[in-house]
Amino acid sequence: MARLTKNDNVCIHCHRCEAICTWAHESAFNPKRGRIIVDLEFPDVHKIRICIQCGRCADACPMDAFYQDFNLLTTSEQGIFRLDEDKCVGCGECVQVCPTNVLQFFPDIRMPRKCDFxxxxxxxVKYCPTHALSWALG
Incomplete structure (x- = not known):
């Protein structure tokens, strides 16, 4: 069982996590398309937005395009929520209910992108220079 955790206090707003996320999933360095988001608020407050695996996206999806993958468990022993792209129709209902606003809709592919850890x-986590992100086994 594992959990992705964050420490906003040590984030230096380098966006490396966002860039490596898109490289790992789309073979392109494009922080704006990451499944993790780093916000900068004035004067120097950094907030990392990550998927908390709450399942609201799955509850909101009229096409049942989200499913729980029990091959990767979280610390609460629930499977992570993943998107079945073949079932997604691009309605955006999931994006509207995301409590961390990390689930984003990309019009060019007509579907959201969701963190799959x-x-x-x-x-x-692997490429964060300050260890603001961690993958804790527990």
């Missing part, structure tokens, strides 16, 4: 080896 890199199937147990989160690259955002």
């Amino acid at each position: 890199c199937l147990g080896e989160p690259q955002c």
